[in-house]
Amino acid sequence: MQRRLASMGALRLIGCLVLLLVLVGISGCGGGAGDAYAIEVYTRADACGAADTWALFLDGHKQEELGGTGINSDPGIAQAVIQDKRGIGFNNIGYAYDMDSGLQVSGLRVVPIDVDENGRIDDWEEFYGTKHEVATAIAEGLYPSPPARDLYFVAKGGFSGPAKAFVRWVLTDGQQFVDEAGYVRLPDAKIADALAKLGEAQDSLTGTITITGAFALYPMTVQWAEEFRKLHPAVKIDISAGGAGKGMTDALNGLADIGMISRQIYPSEEASGAFWVPVTKDAVVAVVNADNPVLEELLETGMTRQDFIDIWINATLTDWREVTG
Amino acid sequence: MKNIRLRKLKDLLATRWMLSLTVFAALLLVVIVVGLLNKAWPILTLQPLNRLLFSSDWSPMREEFGLSAFVLGTLWVTVVAMLIAVPLSILTAVYLSEYAPNSIRGLVKPLLDLLAGIPSVVYGLFGLLVIVPVVSDIAAALGVSSNGYNVLSGGIVLAIMVFPVVISISEEVIRTVPHGMREASMALGATKWQATKLIILRGASPGIFAAVVLGFSRAIGETMAVLMVVGNVARAPSSVFDPAYPLPALIANNYGEMMSLPLYESALMLAALVLLVLVLIFSVAAQVVLVRLERRYSLG
Numbered sequence: 001m002q003r004r005l006a007s008m009g010a011l012r013l014i015g016c017l018v019l020l021l022v023l024v025g026i027s028g029c030g031g032g033a034g035d036a037y038a039i040e041v042y043t044r045a046d047a048c049g050a051a052d053t054w055a056l057f058l059d060g061h062k063q064e065e066l067g068g069t070g071i072n073s074d075p076g077i078a079q080a081v082i083q084d085k086r087g088i089g090f091n092n093i094g095y096a097y098d099m100d101s102g103l104q105v106s107g108l109r110v111v112p113i114d115v116d117e118n119g120r121i122d123d124w125e126e127f128y129g130t131k132h133e134v135a136t137a138i139a140e141g142l143y144p145s146p147p148a149r150d151l152y153f154v155a156k157g158g159f160s161g162p163a164k165a166f167v168r169w170v171l172t173d174g175q176q177f178v179d180e181a182g183y184v185r186l187p188d189a190k191i192a193d194a195l196a197k198l199g200e201a202q203d204s205l206t207g208t209i210t211i212t213g214a215f216a217l218y219p220m221t222v223q224w225a226e227e228f229r230k231l232h233p234a235v236k237i238d239i240s241a242g243g244a245g246k247g248m249t250d251a252l253n254g255l256a257d258i259g260m261i262s263r264q265i266y267p268s269e270e271a272s273g274a275f276w277v278p279v280t281k282d283a284v285v286a287v288v289n290a291d292n293p294v295l296e297e298l299l300e301t302g303m304t305r306q307d308f309i310d311i312w313i314n315a316t317l318t319d320w321r322e323v324t325g
Numbered sequence: 326m327k328n329i330r331l332r333k334l335k336d337l338l339a340t341r342w343m344l345s346l347t348v349f350a351a352l353l354l355v356v357i358v359v360g361l362l363n364k365a366w367p368i369l370t371l372q373p374l375n376r377l378l379f380s381s382d383w384s385p386m387r388e389e390f391g392l393s394a395f396v397l398g399t400l401w402v403t404v405v406a407m408l409i410a411v412p413l414s415i416l417t418a419v420y421l422s423e424y425a426p427n428s429i430r431g432l433v434k435p436l437l438d439l440l441a442g443i444p445s446v447v448y449g450l451f452g453l454l455v456i457v458p459v460v461s462d463i464a465a466a467l468g469v470s471s472n473g474y475n476v477l478s479g480g481i482v483l484a485i486m487v488f489p490v491v492i493s494i495s496e497e498v499i500r501t502v503p504h505g506m507r508e509a510s511m512a513l514g515a516t517k518w519q520a521t522k523l524i525i526l527r528g529a530s531p532g533i534f535a536a537v538v539l540g541f542s543r544a545i546g547e548t549m550a551v552l553m554v555v556g557n558v559a560r561a562p563s564s565v566f567d568p569a570y571p572l573p574a575l576i577a578n579n580y581g582e583m584m585s586l587p588l589y590e591s592a593l594m595l596a597a598l599v600l601l602v603l604v605l606i607f608s609v610a611a612q613v614v615l616v617r618l619e620r621r622y623s624l625g
Contacts, residue, residue, distance in 0.1 A: 035470065038470060040472045045552065045557035045574070045578045046577075046578045046579075046581065047578065047579055047580070047581030047582045048581070062386050064383075064384060064385060064386060065384075065386075067558075068558075069472060069474045069556045069557070069558060069568055070556060070557025070558060070568075070570070070578070071474070071557070072552055072553055072557075072578070076453070076553070079453065079454075080472075080474070083457070083458055083473075084461075084472055084473075086472075087472070242581075243581050244581065245579070245580065245581015245582050245583075246580060246581040247581070248581060249580060249581050249583050266586075268586060268587065
């Protein structure tokens with residue numbers, strides 16, 4: 001009899017715990033009853049260049065200081081904002097615009113930045129229609145930098161073997177594919193510096209090149225690799241994306257021949273032997289859901305750097321209606 | 326004569342070889358602990374352990390490495406997952422072994438086994454595309470503001486991952502309860518449910534408990550699927566609709582920062598060590614409970 005009571009007690013206990021959990025869940029954060037205008041903030045969870053660059057734009061902060069729900073990877077943030085009408089996030093332009101059509105990804109809208117902070121988007125601030133328009137604006141310096149930034153290839157000590165041949169080709173003949181892929185060409189002087197830094201040719205053209213790192217560089221590098229392989233079929237190139245942090249760590253640990261990096265290189269990484277050359281440019285842009293409750297006003301007024309700081313750093317701007325005033 | 330000596334020698338060699346393999350396997354745990362401790366040492370000498378474990382301030386650039394939000398995040402998600410998975414798994418196992426006709430059993434079992442073999446990133450994607458929006462709707466229906474990336478989503482995804490394992494083992498265990506015991510209790514007038522609850526479940530309880538523990542250890546260390554839906558905010562959750570940041574997600578997400586700061590790597594290794602110690606504590610506690618259960622309800 002006693003045992004029977006004990007076993008019934010156990011069942012009841014589980015039942016009570018479930019009930020308790022539901023109650024705690026409900027009472028725990030009551031109040032803010034799903035306001036249709038509340039801003040849902042998304043940031044990157046994994047160590048990456050986009051978040052670092054975005055934080056740098058917001059007054060020189062670091063990724064860890066950005067508030068919001070942490071989502072893994074660039075496609076992850078895009079997906080989260082597409083699913084959330086009240087959401088705001090940031091993406092590399094490669095993930096805010098469709099790779100084939102060059103138009104904004106369906107379900108997402110790129111937020112225009114009100115650079116001169118006059119409360120509206122002037123003609124010269126309006127260049128978000130296609131990836132090509134944004135790339136042109138970045139090249140002309142109309143889009144602020146950061147969040148525009150250089151993208152790098154990194155290796156420990158220096159590039160060697162087929163990787164060196166590949167990097168040299170990227171900096172010379174490879175640059176012709178940059179525009180078409182929706183990236184921004186580096187100025188000629190910067191390319192010349194990079195080639196000088198790379199050093200004299202003693203390139204081998206057989207073997208495998210392993211490349212990991214920034215999502216921002218992934219589509220560009222894939223295209224470069226395809227073109228390069230047409231010229232040198234004996235070279236095999238493995239590319240995977242996992243964030244700039246992974247690219248750096250893999251390169252410095254010798255797990256990858258080339259790390260793709262989309263942020264500045266830290267002094268401690270340089271001290272660990274990071275050798276880098278810039279290869280192209282892109283930018284990070286703010287994105288909202290295409291059904292954002294204040295979309296029309298938002299596209300007219302744009303958002304200022306201070307708006308972004310108040311959203312991601314200070315967490316004081318929490319209502320979409322306040323953004324458009 | 327010679328032949329026997331050769332055979333003895335072979336036997337001896339084989340025994341020794343297997344002994345050394347066994348020792349190697351057992352030593353791995355020690356090697357892992359020592360390795361992690363070695364890497365975590367720099368931060369342990371610089372900052373007091375209680376501050377590292379109980380502070381909730383995680384700002385690596387300011388050299389603040391408080392892990393408490395991550396430890397609590399791990400526990401929240403795991404406990405929620407087990408609360409969902411355990412009742413569901415046990416009742417399913419009881420149904421499959423005691424009530425289900427052979428045709429249903431033959432259909433469901435292989436499906437569950439397949440479920441157990443799906444890679445965790447697939448569960449993560451499923452969570453992202455299906456569970457997160459549903460949980461967001463549930464939160465809205467309850468008048469809570471949440472975007473769906475929270476403890477509950479993580480718990481549900483984990484529960485789905487855990488229950489094939491728990492069901493499959495529990496079901497096997499329940500089937501090992503001798504048939505005579507069912508018949509005896511029913512001969513005394515017990516209904517089928519009474520026999521199941523009072524005789525079968527009790528007799529199988531040590532095995533079911535072991536199955537739950539196995540599920541729990543899978544849940545506490547699961548990284549990818551949870552990381553994709555749990556929100557990754559470094560703040561201790563106070564309800565199931567708050568985001569959480571479990572320890573495995575912390576380690577996986579910040580792998581790339583290891584080279585950026587000298588102490589960062591050390592802090593991540595400490596996080597790994599803390600996770601390992603948590604799992605060890607639970608395993609030892611589970612072992613103690615298991616021994617007591619076996620003594621109390623043994624069928625012998």
